[in-house]
Amino acid sequence: MKKLIYFFLFFCYFFNANAQTASINNADKKYDNYAYADAIKAYENLVKKGVKEERIFQRLGNSYYFIGELEEALNYYQELFNLNENQEAEYMYKYAQCLKSIGSYRKADEVLEKFSQKVPLDKRAVLFLKNKNYLEDIKANSGRFDIADAGVNSKDSDYGSTILDNKLVFTSARDTGVIIKKNFKWTNKAISTLYTVELNPDGSIEKPVLFHKKNLKVNLNQSTPVFTKDGQTMYFTRNNSVDGKRRQNENNITFLKLYKAVLIDNEWKEVKELPFNSDEYSVAHPALSTDGKTLYFASDMPGTLGLSDIFKVSIAADGTFGTPENLGPEINTEGRETFPFISDENELYFASDGRPGLGGLDIYVSKINKEGLFDEVQNVGEPINSMQDDFAFIINSKNRNGFFSSNRVNGQGLDDIYRFTENRRLICEQQLSGTITDQETNEILSNVSLVLFDEAGKSAVETKSDANGNYVFSNVRCGKKYFIKTSKEDYLFKEVSVTLKKATGSTSLQIALEKKPKPIVRAMPVVIKGNSIKPVKVNITIGTDLVKLLNIPMNFFDLGKATIKKESEPKLQKIVDMLKQYPTIKIDIRSHTDSRSSSESNQILSDKRAQSSKSWLEQRGIDGSRLTAKGYGETQLVNNCADGVKCTEKEHQQNRRSEFIITSM
Incomplete structure (x- = not known):
């Protein structure tokens, strides 16, 4: 009997275990x-x-x-x-x-x-550690918007709006009126489709209606349209489909794709999927550049840094597409970046959960500069952003009105569309100015060349001091550290730093320059043994550079290294021979770099090179008391090839030099 009971208990346990495994699977x-x-x-x-x-x-x-x-x-x-x-x-x-x-x-x-x-090394970790006071920065950017319900929301999900001919076109999962309702299995909610509503001049709106349901299938999940400026072409997101029927990959998964439609006889026709779509990943949420020649979108295609990244692809005049490009780590993180939008002022707005924010997806903005690079990414602040998901931001750059989507609390549905007016611009700029003077005499110095650049060595701007010694850098971003490099004939190069306040206004920075020391003119005749048949007798003075005197190439080092190249040693031996021939001469070894790489690393490298040169001479019998050595990094450039200035390799080479200056005879 006991065996029967044990068998029964074991059978029940075995059955439950199998049932549990099946449920988990x-x-x-x-x-x-x-x-x-x-x-x-x-x-x-x-x-x-x-x-x-x-x-x-x-x-x-x-x-x-x-x-x-x-x-x-x-x-x-x-x-x-x-x-x-x-x-x-x-x-x-x-x-x-x-x-x-x-x-x-x-x-x-x-x-x-x-x-x-x-x-x-995760970008999200780097951003967090770099800005642990992110809540203060968000607070400084907050309070710039008046927001309200857009008046188009339902109890379901409404999001992803755009403007077409003074109409709001948006995405909604509300009841389409069809008898057989289909659900989107991601959320198990009704599939979304496109609706439109007239925006009246007085701010009122009409009742939303379906957006061209004849050719844009309402039985497919479609969303987030964008239109060319002439209103004749539309790009939009839709479930992977063929001939109006949902299509799945071999794992029975339906991803999102981008489609293009053309307006013909007031109907959207010729619906075609874009060539970089795939059955194996999603491509969604299109946005167009101001000139209409670039399409931006979100995707998890190969090459994505995180869960989803923002990409761009060129559109040729004949309508063909280039190869999609990831916007890179300046924008994308290991998290989610999605819902891009390009304003008429060439700003990229996007949603991300990979940056320091208030919670969920926050909306960020970055200016695209003339070179196509991205300026600092900033959180747009409250009340646009909340503790929940905020996304799909669009703005009219002229009247500063726009719309965004959010699933924040107290909304009408799962996602809601909100309208807003921006009452204060995010861009915080200062005017950085000052006067250039002589350090010793306080004399005003005119025509001084100045180059302004940020910590990354980017955003270089050049100017010169006027007749009164005054200089001005306008429209400089707040809250950042900048460097100014100066150059003027007969004066030493100088680099000064300044950190601007996080408030619109002005900052004054006075700069005093030091004159180059004048050499003591006391000639000493020496004999130069070169390649000529007879030795040449010349006069030298304090300040003479032995490198130039002996016609030796100025660069003795490989790029980024501080060990004298073997092929340079025979040439440097000329300096050894001369110092031995004239034992009263003392020299100062000065090492210089070009402006590439950071100023800190360049200073370290030049110090190492100067000391390496000194050690090399000592090893060949030159008394160290006759030698001094110092690195100057990129502080004494001989031309205008400062950070951010485009120069040839030959021009940079002029700055990568070693000098052996006579200091005593």
Whole structure:
């Protein structure tokens, strides 16, 4: 009888174990297929039955995170870290983001500290460690917008708007009126499609209606359109489909793709997918450059740095496309970057959860300069950004009105569209000015060349002091450290630094220059033994450079190194011979670099080279008391090839030099 009972108990245990394994496998399949809403239900059923495994809490947290329900995600991440604090870095980062969603910034920063220790090279860690006072910076950028409900929202998800002919075109998952309703398995909510609404001059709006449903299939998930300036071409996001039918890859996963449509006889026709789409990754949320020649979009295609990156691709005059380019680490992180928008002032607005922010996706902006490079990325602040997901920002650069989307609390639906007016520009600029004088006499110095550049050696701007010795750098960004390099004939090169306040205004910086020391004119006849048949007799004075006197090439070192090249040693031997022939001569060895690389590293390199040259002479019998050595880095350039100035290799070569200056005879 006992054997029968034991067998029965074992059978029940075996059956339950198999059933549990099957339930976990079923939940995993839904999760792996991006069916997060269904995966949540399956995993939560397991949790209710008492199953507590790290992997289940990891995936529950991720599932809620990816559908934007951060507070629910927080519950499961907390359960996860209660089970085991030693989690992979990615869970630590998402945990911190979710803590921000309830305003727990101190705890979030503690988690981010641990995250940064675990993956110090991660861009998100670098950004956090570089700016631990990010909340203060966000506060300084806040209060610049008046926002309100856009008046088009439903109880479902409404987001991703754009303007076409004074109409707002937006994405909505509201009831389309069809009998058979289809759901988007990512969220298990109704699929989204495009709606439009008239924007009246008095600020009122009409009732939203479907946007051209005849050719834009309402049975497919489609969103985030953008239009060319003539209104004749539209790019938009849609489920991967063929002939109006959803298409899946071999793993039964349907990704997002970008499509193009043309307006013909007031109908959107010739709907075609773009050539860089794929069945294996998503391409979504298009934006156009101001000239319409570049298309920006979000994707997780190969080459992506994080979960999704922002890319750009050129559009040729014949409508063909170039090769997509990742915008790189200046914009993208290991997190999510998405929903790009280019303003008429050539600013890139985008959403990211990979940068220091208020929680979830925040909206950031970066100016695209004339060279196509990105200026500093800034958080646009509250009330545009919140503790939840904020994204899909668009702005009219003329009237400073616009729209953005958010799933913040107290909204009408899952995502809502908000309108705004910007009442104060984000750009904070100062005027940096001052007077150049002689350090000894206080005489005003005119026609002094000045070059301004930032810590990265970029954004170089040149100017000259006027007849009154005054200089001005206008429109300099606030809150940053800058360097000014000066040059004037008969004066030593000088570099000064200044950190500007984080407020619009002006900063004064006076600069005093030191005159170059005049050599003592006392001639001494010496005999130069060169390649000529007879030795040449010349007069030398204090200040004579033996390198020039002996016609020796100025550069004795390989690029970036401080060891004298073997091929340079026979030429330097001329200096040894001369110092031995005239034992009363003393020299100062001066090493210089060009402006490439940072000023700090250039100073270190030149110091090493000067000392290396001194040691080389000592090893060949020259008394060290006759030698002094100093590196000058890039502080004494012989031309205008400062940071940010385009120069030829030959011009840079002129600055990479060694000097052996006579100081005593």
